[in-house]
Amino acid sequence: MNYVLEIKNLTKKFGNFTAVDSVSFNVEDGGFFSILGGSGCGKTTLLRMISGFEEETAGDLLIRGESMKGIPPERRPVNIVFQNLALFPMMNVEKNVAFGLQRQRLPKSEIQSRVNEMLERVGLVGFEKKKVTELSGGQRQRVAIARSLVLKPEILLLDEPLGALDRKLREHMKVELKVLQKEIGTTFIYITHDQSEALVMSDTVAVMNEGRFEQIDTPKCLYKNPETSFVAGFVGESNEFDIASYVNGKLTTSKGCVLAKQKLDFQPKKLFIRPEAFILNPAADLSGIERIEMQVKSILFDGSNTKIAAIIKSGHQEVLISLPQNAQFEDLREGDDILVGVHQDDLKCYKD
Amino acid sequence: MKKSNSTFYLLITPVLLWLLALIVIPHLDMLFRSFRFETDDGSWVFSLNNYLAFFEDKIYWLTFVQTALYSIGVTILAFVVTFPVAFFLTKVVGKRYSSFMTLLLLIPIWIGELVTVYGWMILLRDNGVINSFLLKIGVINSPIEMLFTNFSMTIGLLYISMLFMIVPMMSALESMDDSLIEAASDLGASKWTIFRQIVIPYTTPGIVSGGIIVFMLVIGDYVAPNILGGKSSLWFTEQIYNKFLASFNWSEGAAFGFLLLLLSSCIVWVALKLSGQKLDKVGS
Numbered sequence: 001m002n003y004v005l006e007i008k009n010l011t012k013k014f015g016n017f018t019a020v021d022s023v024s025f026n027v028e029d030g031g032f033f034s035i036l037g038g039s040g041c042g043k044t045t046l047l048r049m050i051s052g053f054e055e056e057t058a059g060d061l062l063i064r065g066e067s068m069k070g071i072p073p074e075r076r077p078v079n080i081v082f083q084n085l086a087l088f089p090m091m092n093v094e095k096n097v098a099f100g101l102q103r104q105r106l107p108k109s110e111i112q113s114r115v116n117e118m119l120e121r122v123g124l125v126g127f128e129k130k131k132v133t134e135l136s137g138g139q140r141q142r143v144a145i146a147r148s149l150v151l152k153p154e155i156l157l158l159d160e161p162l163g164a165l166d167r168k169l170r171e172h173m174k175v176e177l178k179v180l181q182k183e184i185g186t187t188f189i190y191i192t193h194d195q196s197e198a199l200v201m202s203d204t205v206a207v208m209n210e211g212r213f214e215q216i217d218t219p220k221c222l223y224k225n226p227e228t229s230f231v232a233g234f235v236g237e238s239n240e241f242d243i244a245s246y247v248n249g250k251l252t253t254s255k256g257c258v259l260a261k262q263k264l265d266f267q268p269k270k271l272f273i274r275p276e277a278f279i280l281n282p283a284a285d286l287s288g289i290e291r292i293e294m295q296v297k298s299i300l301f302d303g304s305n306t307k308i309a310a311i312i313k314s315g316h317q318e319v320l321i322s323l324p325q326n327a328q329f330e331d332l333r334e335g336d337d338i339l340v341g342v343h344q345d346d347l348k349c350y351k352d
Numbered sequence: 353m354k355k356s357n358s359t360f361y362l363l364i365t366p367v368l369l370w371l372l373a374l375i376v377i378p379h380l381d382m383l384f385r386s387f388r389f390e391t392d393d394g395s396w397v398f399s400l401n402n403y404l405a406f407f408e409d410k411i412y413w414l415t416f417v418q419t420a421l422y423s424i425g426v427t428i429l430a431f432v433v434t435f436p437v438a439f440f441l442t443k444v445v446g447k448r449y450s451s452f453m454t455l456l457l458l459i460p461i462w463i464g465e466l467v468t469v470y471g472w473m474i475l476l477r478d479n480g481v482i483n484s485f486l487l488k489i490g491v492i493n494s495p496i497e498m499l500f501t502n503f504s505m506t507i508g509l510l511y512i513s514m515l516f517m518i519v520p521m522m523s524a525l526e527s528m529d530d531s532l533i534e535a536a537s538d539l540g541a542s543k544w545t546i547f548r549q550i551v552i553p554y555t556t557p558g559i560v561s562g563g564i565i566v567f568m569l570v571i572g573d574y575v576a577p578n579i580l581g582g583k584s585s586l587w588f589t590e591q592i593y594n595k596f597l598a599s600f601n602w603s604e605g606a607a608f609g610f611l612l613l614l615l616s617s618c619i620v621w622v623a624l625k626l627s628g629q630k631l632d633k634v635g636s
Contacts, residue, residue, distance in 0.1 A: 053534055074540045086535035090553040099549075100539035151539065 003065075004029045004154055004187045005050070010059035012045050019045040021211035022059065027155070027189065027204075032181050034190045034198040036235070037208035043191045046208070047157050050189065051080045063154055074103075079148035080157040084164070085140055087132040093119070093143055094128040100151045118150040122180070137165050141173060149184060158190045162197060174200050195235050199223065207231050229350035232272040239319040241271040243349070251347070257315030259290045261347050268349035273342055275307055276322040280329060282341030289341040296336045299323065310338065386606035402607035412591060412608075419588040420615060423571040426506060430514040430566045431559060438518050439551075442525040443533075454522070457515060465512050469579050472511065476504050476580075500582035508576035513569045517562035524558025525551075560629045564620055571616050588612055 005027040012020040019042045027033045037043045048054040050061060052073035061068050068076055079100070088096050094115055101111040119125055122142040127135070132143060141161060148156055158177075162170045178201045181188045192198050198205045199219040206216040207230070215227045226232035233240060242254040246268055251259045253271065282289050294310040297318065308321045321340060323329055332338070389399035406412045437457070441450045460468050475481045476498040483495040498504055532554070536546045552559075577587030592612065595605030624631060 051538060053538075073534070073537050074542065080535075080538050082531045082535055084529060084531055086529060086531035088532060088536075088550060099536070099541070103540035103542075103545065147539065 002029045003027060004063065005189070006062040006065075007050075008060045008062070010046070010049060010061055011057045012042070012049060012054060013057045018211050020049070023211070023213055024059075025206060025213060025216055027187060030185050030187055031203040032178065032188045032190065032201055034192060034202040034205045035208055036192055036195055036198040036205055038193055038234070041208045042211040043193075043208050044159060047080070047159055047189070047191050050155070051078055051157055052076045077154040078157055079151055079153040079155075080159060081144045081148055081161045083159045083161065085144040085161065087140060087143055087147075089131075089133055091132070092128065093124060093130050093132060093135070096132060096143055097147045097150055100147065104151075114150055118146045121149075121184075122146045138169050138173060141165070145177075145180070149186065153186065155187045155189055158188060160192050160194075162192075162194070170197075177201055199235075207234060209234070226272070226348065229270045229272070229352060232270075232348055232350065237275050237320065238272040238348075239275065241273070241317070243268045243271050246349075251349070253315055253317065255312070255315035255317040257292065257312050257317065259292075259342075259347060261344055261349065264349055266351050269352055270350045272348040272350070273319070273346060275320045277342055277346035278319075278321040279341040279343075280321070280323075281339055286341065288344050290344060290347070292340050292342070294319070294321075294338050294340050296332060296334050296338060298334055299332065308332070308338075310340070313337075382606040382609060385603055386610050388603050390603070402604045403611070405604050406608060406611060411586070415586040415588050415591055416611070416615065418586055419571060419612075420619065422502075422506065422509070423567055423616075424619065426509045426513065426570045427517075427563050427567045429506070429510050430517045431563065433510070434514050434517045434521065434562075435559075438521040438525055441518075442522050443530065454518075457518060460511070461515060465575050466579075468512060469508050469575055472504065472508050472580060473499060476507070499580065500585075502581070502585050505577050505581035505585045505587075508580040509570045509573060512573070512576060513566045516565040516569060517559075520558040520562040520565070521555060522558075524555040528554050556627055557629060560623065560627050563623065567620065567623075568616060571612070571619075588615075 003026040007023060007025050009022045009024055010020060011018065011022050021042070023046065035043045035046065045054060049056050050068075052068065052071060056069075063077055088099065091099070097115045097118060098111050101114060106114075115128075116125075119128065122145060124139065124142055124146065127139065132140060135143065144161065145156075145158075162173050162177075165173060174197055177188075177190075181201075190198070190201065199222075202219055204216060205219050205222050207214045207222065209230050215222060215231045217225075217227075222231065223236050226235060232238055241257075243251055244254045244256075245252045246261070246264060249260055249262050251261045251268065251271060253259075259271075279286075279289070282291065293313045295313060297309045297311050300307045300309060300320075304325060306323045306325055308323050309318055310321055311318055323332070386402050387398055387400070388396050389401045391397055406416075441453055445453065473480070477483070478495040478497065478499070480499070482498070483492075486492045487495065528551070532550055533546055536550045541549065572589060574587070574589045574593060577585055578590060581587065588608070589612070592605050592608045595601050595608055
């Protein structure tokens with residue numbers, strides 16, 4: 001297989017604390033690979049091991065089939081875009097981008113042409129002589145990416161580079177980064193705690209928790225079929241229920257709500273239902289649907305992302321339900337009784 | 353508005369008083385004095401004779417140039433000696449220990465210049481600690497003459513001034529994000545290149561402001577050249593001292609003082625130009 005990066009049982013311990021716990025995975029050439037996890041899950045440590053700033057406690061990592069053990073950061077064919085970008089404040093845009101090429105002692109004319117080509121690619125023509133402190137957030141971002149990409153690395157590592165941007169710009173940069181990656185074809189490994197960034201941009205997403213990978217999958221599969229309760233709770237919004245018992249194909253939540261669920265070969269402890277899995281006022285002839293009586297507690301208006309907070313009548317548990325912003329439910333008010341359906345396949349059960 | 357105005361004047365008064373009483377008035381007094389000359393019949397006239405006296409005797413010139421060169425040399429030495437220490441304290445050792453270690457560094461200042469200079473005499477003299485040690489292990493047969501030479505004077509000047517270099521340099525280094533070093537290393541820079549192209553340019557304001565303090569302290573120092581220096585270790589402050597207190601020629605002393613002020617200002621100006629720094633930026 002054509003893997004640009006192979007990670008084999010990579011482990012990093014800081015004293016007694018295991019930051020990265022025997023992680024193994026492969027990254028395909030030319031893909032956009034994201035590692036998604038909360039703070040302290042070990043994703044930054046993993047990235048720093050790939051870039052060479054941290055030495056692994058055990059395991060191995062290969063880039064293009066070559067082991068990187070003991071090879072310092074300056075000699076690895078990977079480059080990193082830092083969280084705070086780490087642009088050199090005493091140099092202008094052009095010098096920042098040329099810095100890496102100058103280290104390779106390339107002829108001046110080649111450096112100049114490659115820098116110009118890269119600045120054109122990221123849309124910074126005309127900014128060559130500007131100080132990096134004079135640039136906007138998005139422009140600084142592009143300088144940081146250009147500075148790394150100009151070296152034509154095998155892998156570009158990105159450590160939450162969009163974190164410091166405001167929301168609007170972040171949405172814009174997400175799309176821009178994805179387009180740039182497709183154009184250039186360099187493998188991107190992107191670290192983030194923001195699931196929307198990971199889902200929108202990536203070909204493959206690895207969800208990381210407590211130093212381990214919970215699931216490696218395409219964004220769509222990750223969302224549709226979470227393999228573990230952590231992934232179900234972490235990726236996307238979900239209503240979480242504790243399951244008290246499962247007998248004769250009936251789930252009983254800890255609050256007393258009973259739902260039918262066929263074909264479970266294990267004893268479930270947790271149940272997850274996505275807000276958009278709920279169907280408001282399901283037609284009477286729909287089959288395979290569990291019907292739950294609820295009362296609207298409040299309507300949380302948020303444009304296309306509007307939700308209802310509703311109480312399950314039999315279980316006194318609050319759930320969030322997506323509310324489509326069309327005329328159908330326009331007259332829904334707080335305190336109204338509603339009938340809510342959910343397909344059995346959308347009841348995601350987990351052992352732990 | 354009126355209230356904040358009166359608060360402003362209240363706060364600025366001590367500063368103005370300080371500047372006026374302790375800096376402006378004494379300097380003006382000295383400036384007038386430096387242009388006053390006592391004629392043979394005992395009357396005072398305006399004259400440039402005091403300044404001319406400096407150019408007439410070769411020894412003054414020699415001292416002047418030597419003081420300037422040694423001050424520049426000590427400043428450069430102070431940078432070379434203290435930069436690794438500042439780098440270690442800010443970038444290598446953890447925050448917890450660095451403040452404690454910085455405190456330890458400042459201990460020599462608590463003791464006072466005169467005492468530390470006598471300490472160096474004990475170390476450097478013919479039967480002092482260093483010579484006795486070298487004799488004992490058999491490296492040398494007779495004591496090396498270290499005390500009362502330009503060498504001992506340089507050591508003394510360096511020792512009393514170099515700590516003033518560390519503090520501004522440390523604050524410059526502290527404000528530098530470690531990720532800059534990592535980014536440079538990631539882009540393929542060697543340790544030497546990182547030092548030359550990233551760390552030094554970033555900390556230049558701190559180095560220059562530390563350098564100015566050290567240079568000013570050294571060029572105006574009296575104790576170390578006088579006590580540790582030898583016959584050839586002439587220092588311009590000694591000439592000024594002699595004018596005032598040995599030959600009681602206050603006018604010439606004042607003129608020499610102003611020449612020293614002019615000299616040090618010129619050198620600082622050149623240093624700022626060479627390093628591309630602005631005085632207000634370095635001062636902050």
